[in-house]
Amino acid sequence: MERHWKSVLIIGILTLVADAAVNESTLRRARYDYGLFNASLELSTKVITSDIQGKAGSAVQSKHEPHLIRSSVIFGLSKAANESNVSPSCHAHLKQVQRGILSKQPWAMKVLDASGAKPSGFVFGQNYWLGSREACRGVQAPVGITLSRNYERVMHYSILTQSAPFGMDYRVIYLRHRSPWQVEIKVMSEQVLHIGLCLPSACGSEEVKQLARDYVAGGSFAEDDIFDMQPEVLYMKDLRLSEHFFQRLTFRLVVAAVLVTGALMLCAQQLRVAKRGDEPDPGLAPVESELWQAMDSLLKWQPLQDFVSCFDVANNWRKICATRANQPGEIPILNGLRSVCAIWILVFHVLWYMYFTVHNKTVLISYAEKAFFQYVSTAPLLVDVFFTISGFLQTYNFLRNDKQLEAVRQNNLWGNVKLFGKLLFHRYLRLGPLYLVVMGSVDLAFAYIGDVSVFHINERFDELCSHHWWRNLLFIQNLFDHREMCANWSWSLACDMQFFLLANIVLFIYARHPKLAKVLTLSGLLATISWSYGIGITTKFEFSFDSTYATGTQIYTSPFVRILPYIVGAIAAWCLQEQKLQVELSEQQTRWLWHFSLQVFIGCIYSTVKRDLGHLITISLFVLGRGLFSLTVCWMIVGSASGSGVWWSRLLEAKCFQHLNRLSYAIYLLNPLVIATVYSLTSTSSAADPFLLSVVCCGFTMIVYLASIAFSLAFELPYSNLSSLLLKGKPKTA
Numbered sequence: 001m002e003r004h005w006k007s008v009l010i011i012g013i014l015t016l017v018a019d020a021a022v023n024e025s026t027l028r029r030a031r032y033d034y035g036l037f038n039a040s041l042e043l044s045t046k047v048i049t050s051d052i053q054g055k056a057g058s059a060v061q062s063k064h065e066p067h068l069i070r071s072s073v074i075f076g077l078s079k080a081a082n083e084s085n086v087s088p089s090c091h092a093h094l095k096q097v098q099r100g101i102l103s104k105q106p107w108a109m110k111v112l113d114a115s116g117a118k119p120s121g122f123v124f125g126q127n128y129w130l131g132s133r134e135a136c137r138g139v140q141a142p143v144g145i146t147l148s149r150n151y152e153r154v155m156h157y158s159i160l161t162q163s164a165p166f167g168m169d170y171r172v173i174y175l176r177h178r179s180p181w182q183v184e185i186k187v188m189s190e191q192v193l194h195i196g197l198c199l200p201s202a203c204g205s206e207e208v209k210q211l212a213r214d215y216v217a218g219g220s221f222a223e224d225d226i227f228d229m230q231p232e233v234l235y236m237k238d239l240r241l242s243e244h245f246f247q248r249l250t251f252r253l254v255v256a257a258v259l260v261t262g263a264l265m266l267c268a269q270q271l272r273v274a275k276r277g278d279e280p281d282p283g284l285a286p287v288e289s290e291l292w293q294a295m296d297s298l299l300k301w302q303p304l305q306d307f308v309s310c311f312d313v314a315n316n317w318r319k320i321c322a323t324r325a326n327q328p329g330e331i332p333i334l335n336g337l338r339s340v341c342a343i344w345i346l347v348f349h350v351l352w353y354m355y356f357t358v359h360n361k362t363v364l365i366s367y368a369e370k371a372f373f374q375y376v377s378t379a380p381l382l383v384d385v386f387f388t389i390s391g392f393l394q395t396y397n398f399l400r401n402d403k404q405l406e407a408v409r410q411n412n413l414w415g416n417v418k419l420f421g422k423l424l425f426h427r428y429l430r431l432g433p434l435y436l437v438v439m440g441s442v443d444l445a446f447a448y449i450g451d452v453s454v455f456h457i458n459e460r461f462d463e464l465c466s467h468h469w470w471r472n473l474l475f476i477q478n479l480f481d482h483r484e485m486c487a488n489w490s491w492s493l494a495c496d497m498q499f500f501l502l503a504n505i506v507l508f509i510y511a512r513h514p515k516l517a518k519v520l521t522l523s524g525l526l527a528t529i530s531w532s533y534g535i536g537i538t539t540k541f542e543f544s545f546d547s548t549y550a551t552g553t554q555i556y557t558s559p560f561v562r563i564l565p566y567i568v569g570a571i572a573a574w575c576l577q578e579q580k581l582q583v584e585l586s587e588q589q590t591r592w593l594w595h596f597s598l599q600v601f602i603g604c605i606y607s608t609v610k611r612d613l614g615h616l617i618t619i620s621l622f623v624l625g626r627g628l629f630s631l632t633v634c635w636m637i638v639g640s641a642s643g644s645g646v647w648w649s650r651l652l653e654a655k656c657f658q659h660l661n662r663l664s665y666a667i668y669l670l671n672p673l674v675i676a677t678v679y680s681l682t683s684t685s686s687a688a689d690p691f692l693l694s695v696v697c698c699g700f701t702m703i704v705y706l707a708s709i710a711f712s713l714a715f716e717l718p719y720s721n722l723s724s725l726l727l728k729g730k731p732k733t734a
Contacts, residue, residue: 064102065102068101068102069220070220070221071117072112072115072117073115073117073129073195073197073212073215073221074097074112074115074198074199075098076215076220077094077197077199077208077211077212077215078094078095078097078098078101079215080214080215080220081094081095085207085210085211086203086207086211087203087204087207089200089202090204093202093203094200094203096165097111097200106159106162107139107162107163107164107165108164109159110135110136110139110198111136111139111164111198113132114131114132114133114135114136114138114139114170114196114198115131115196115198116130116131116194116195116196116197117129121359121360122179122181122227123181123182123183123362124182124183124360124361124363125182125183125185125358125359125361125362126360126685127177127182127190127191127192127193127194127359128359128455128684128685129193129194129196130172130194130196130454130683130684130685131170131196131198132196133170133196133239133454133683134683135198136169136170136198137170139163139164139198140163140164140167140168141163142160142162142163143160145160166200166201166202167200167201167202168198168199168200168201169198169199169200169201169238170196170197170198170199170239171196171197171199171205171208171236171237171238171239172194172195172196172197172236172237172239173195173197173208173209173233173237174192174193174194174195174233174234174237174456175192175193175195175212175216175231175232175233176191176193176231176232176234177191177192177193177227177229177231177232178229178230178232179191179227179228179229180228181227181228182227183362185361185365185545186549186550187355187545187546187549188356188458188459188549190356190361193231194454194455194456205238209233209235209236212233212236213233216231216233234456237451237454239451239454240451240452241451241452242451245444245447245448245451248443248444248447248462250440250443250444251444253440254437254440254441254444257440257715258714261311261714261715261718264308264311265311265312265313267308267311268308268313271305271308271309271312272314306725307722307725309721310718310721310722310725311718313713316717316718316721319662319717320659320709320712320713320717321659322658322659323655323656324655326653331637331641332652332653333637333639333640333645333649333652333653334637334640334661335652335653335660335661336651336653336654336657337389337633337636337637337652338385338389338657338660338661338664339657339660339661340652340657341382341385342660342664342667342668343660343667343701344375344382345379345380345382345671346667346671346675346697346700346704347379347697347701348376348379348380349489349672349675350675350693350697350700351364351368351377353672353676353679354679354686354693354696356455356679357455357679357680357686358685358686358687358688359685359686359687360687360688361688363687364688365545367688367690368545369611371606371609373690374605374606374608374609375605375606377608378606378607380556381605381626381629383492384562384564384565384626384629384630384633386492386496387492387495387496387499387563387565387566387569387630388565388566388568388569388630388634388637389569389633390496390499390500390566390569391499391503391566391567391568391570392569392572392573392634392637394499394500394503394507394570394573395503395507395569395570395574395577396573396576398507399507399573399577399578400577404419405511407419408511408512409511420504420508424500424501424504426723426727427497427500429722429726430716430719430720431493431497431665432719433715433716433718433719434665434666434669434711434712434715434716434719435472435490435493435669436473437711437714437715438669438670438673438711439469439472439486439487439490441673442465442487442673443461443462443465443466444462445673445676445677446460446461446462447462449676449677449680449681450462452681453680453681454683454684455679455680459488461486461487461488464484464485464486465487468480468485469486471485471486472486472487472490472494475493475494475497475498476494477490477491478491478492478494478495478498478557478558479494480553481553482552482556482557483552483553485557487672487673488557490669491557492562493668493669495557495559495562495563498559499559499563499566502524503570506520506521521567521570521571524563524567525564525568527560528560528561528563528567529564529623529627531560531561532555532560532619532623533619533620533623535551535554535555535558535561536555536615536618536619536622536623537615537616537619539551539554539555540615541555541615541618541619541622542611542612542613542615542618543610543611543613543618543621544612555622564623564626564627564630565626565627565629565633568631568634569630569634569637572631572634572637572638576638576641590639590644591646593639594635594636594644594645594646594648594649595646597635597636598632598648600628600629601629601632604625604626604629604632607621607625608621636649636652640653663709665712666707666708666709666711667704667705667708669711670704670707670708670711671700671704674700674703674704674707675700675704678700678703
């Protein structure tokens with residue numbers, strides 16, 4: 001009997017479990033089908049309103065509404081909307097969003113979730129409350145993801161399938177805050193809140209801006225209470241490309257430059273085919289054949305052939321890639337110095353432009369002040385390497401050119417003016433085309449990201465270039481405020497052009513009046529040192545990042561300050577060429593000097609590890625440190641020219657650096673443009689992380705390297721060939 005009851009009990013339990021499983025499966029299937037049903041159901045205002053007017057809706061409203069008004073910007077804007085401050089359709093849709101959130105309609109919950117709210121990290125610079133642009137797109141259309149019905153999920157399937165009953169757009173509104181509870185670094189305008197909002201398409205930008213002003217003015221913004229933000233609405237973006245973009249003059253000029261360059265490259269290819277004696281492809285259409293023959297007949301004119309040959313892609317590619325053994329009289333270490341410093345400065349720009357998109361700016365700056373990262377944070381000092389090399393080569397090549405020296409001595413004033421103009425023309429021809437194309441690309445890129453980027457663009461180069469393009473055209477942009485420069489990283493190129501002019505004037509004088517030229521050079525050296533001390537003490541210069549940025553015009557980009565390494569390099573070249581300084585050193589002494597120069601070089605890089613020194617000590621370190629830094633570079637150049645070296649200098653003389661050196665100018669011009677554009681087109685902010693930075697730097701290096709090859713082939717090497725053609729009668733070969 002007892003055994004019978006146990007059997008009955010077991011059977012009963014199994015039956016209940018089976019029924020429960022069936023019911024659960026049925027419920028799961030019903031929940032899934034409900035989600036699919038909602039995907040095709042056209043929601044109406046009446047349906048939503050009737051749902052909300054129920055008792056459950058009223059209970060939810062009384063429970064959540066006060067919290068939502070203060071914590072959610074999108075909900076706060078919907079409460080601030082009325083018939084007097086927005087259009088009827090915008091008002092109706094915002095109220096529908098409000099009711100949908102309170103009644104927990106799936107599409108409205110997605111709107112709430114896609115709109116930005118305050119994340120953690122505000123104290124250290126988290127001003128990016130961007131929400132999710134992708135989630136806002138999910139409000140408009142079902143999310144394209146397939147989920148199996150075989151697994152139980154604690155979710156409403158309708159959040160994947162249900163769409164909003166009207167159009168929704170993702171937009172970003174920008175508010176300046178004045179909270180004392182955030183670290184203010186004073187490097188551009190970092191105190192700008194970026195708030196992403198998933199808004200009805202019926203609401204115009206001006207309407208939303210006015211709603212935002214009413215919302216923050218009404219004291220409903222909870223974060224304003226606790227963090228004392230005092231927000232001020234600046235502007236709003238709909239993240240759509242302006243119709244005026246394609247009407248910009250730079251767009252037409254850059255497109256024209258690309259088309260003309262492409263046509264010249266095709267002509268060069270046709271010329272190469274003609275020289276091989278190949279006939280046109282018989283499969284060409286009649287019109288194509290006629291064009292081919294017309295081009296062929298036109299290219300029989302010799303001057304045009306010489307010009308078009310400068311754009312020969314195959315020949316230029318061989319020049320970029322060519323490597324050869326170092327020849328006597330060359331200074332092979334220059335290839336390594338330029339290449340390494342160009343990549344080094346690129347790495348610095350990766351961190352610099354990351355500053356405007358990371359949400360832990362304070363942490364990023366703190367990394368830059370640590371001893372381990374000094375090699376990155378002080379990378380701008382490496383610009384002095386380029387100035388030293390330029391000063392050395394300008395003087396060294398001038399003094400070695402006996403024919404030119406004799407011409408300067410024999411010419412009258414007008415003859416020397418013409419010779420000076422010729423040198424300037426060829427310098428401009430080599431540097432100008434690539435520089436001007438990059439400047440136009442900068443204008444277009446920043447006009448584009450200014451419209452479509454979620455980030456507030458601090459440096460609107462599209463506006464600055466439109467007004468101040470003539471400064472860059474004349475290479476005088478560094479004589480103005482650094483905040484008003486078009487492509488402000490080109491300040492060093494302007495300095496180099498100005499130093500080239502001054503150096504040529506002094507060298508022309510030296511050819512005729514050596515003592516006067518020496519007095520002018522030494523006077524210039526003393527003047528720049530005195531000027532640097534005066535400016536540093538007057539501005540209370542410090543190595544801190546805020547002070548360095550604030551004094552950028554007076555110290556960082558000023559040609560009167562930055563000419564010091566150029567003069568040091570010129571003096572070193574004069575000593576090597578004119579004085580023929582020969583110091584008898586043993587092999588051990590020479591090796592010791594090489595290693596000592598490297599130690600001084602690294603010591604100068606790490607001299608800013610302590611950034612809160614007194615003004616006099618700071619400016620002394622700045623001036624004297626840069627002088628020593630330039631002297632170490634001069635020793636490396638002179639040592640390499642004399643054939644001495646150690647293991648690390650031999651690395652810098654490796655053949656691979658010949659290739660990178662040919663791209664160093666393009667790398668220098670392009671890397672800020674590429675880096676700033678890529679960062680600006682990301683959809684969310686990131687965190688500064690040392691390991692991630694190393695990976696990002698490698699990626700940017702490869703991207704810039706490939707871009708530099710393309711730009712060099714199109715806009716640098718052809719004009720360098722043309723300059724050589726005009727000087728020598730034919731393009732130089734690899």
